[in-house]
Amino acid sequence: MEVILEVNGERHSVVPSGRRLLAVLRDDLELLGTKLACGEGACGACAVLVDGRPVNACLLLAEAAVGHQIVTIEGLSVGRAHAVQEAFVAEDALQCGYCTPGQVVSATALLERTPAPTREQIHEAMAGNLCRCGAYPKIERAILRAAGSA
Ligand code: FES
Numbered sequence: 001m002e003v004i005l006e007v008n009g010e011r012h013s014v015v016p017s018g019r020r021l022l023a024v025l026r027d028d029l030e031l032l033g034t035k036l037a038c039g040e041g042a043c044g045a046c047a048v049l050v051d052g053r054p055v056n057a058c059l060l061l062a063e064a065a066v067g068h069q070i071v072t073i074e075g076l077s078v079g080r081a082h083a084v085q086e087a088f089v090a091e092d093a094l095q096c097g098y099c100t101p102g103q104v105v106s107a108t109a110l111l112e113r114t115p116a117p118t119r120e121q122i123h124e125a126m127a128g129n130l131c132r133c134g135a136y137p138k139i140e141r142a143i144l145r146a147a148g149s150a
């Protein structure tokens with residue numbers, strides 16, 4: 001059955017067929033910035049914003065996203081780089097970059113609700129975003145920079 005998904009401010013007609021949101025974003029809408037890694041909700045590589053909150057798109061059924069505002073990493077950078085992305089670049093907060101879209105999405109959600117987070121609040125908010133390259137100290141600095149605290 002066809003449904004309408006609102007992604008990055010645009011309405012898309014898709015046929016989820018029981019698939020997860022991540023598959024629809026990548027395979028149908030060709031939004032390849034959102035990554036598949038663990039596929040079981042344990043790493044945050046697939047994080048997207050759903051009504052402003054970070055959600056692991058590898059777990060969410062696409063049908064469940066109907067009626068909600070979905071923003072992917074591509075939607076954060078329409079026209080120019082998002083402030084969080086600029087901070088990640090400035091702090092060199094990535095190595096392979098595979099986890100980075102999810103990190104940026106989760107950091108964006110954090111800064112939306114907590115514009116000047118403490119280190120503890122950053123650790124708590126980012127706990128679901130793993131980085132196999134171990135870029136955590138730089139990621140923390142990037143978030144502090146984006147918040148204007150570094
Ligand atoms: S790929 Fe979704 S949480 Fe790891």
Ligand code: FES
Binds near residue numbers: 093134
């Ligand atoms: S930069 Fe490689 S997994 Fe995070």
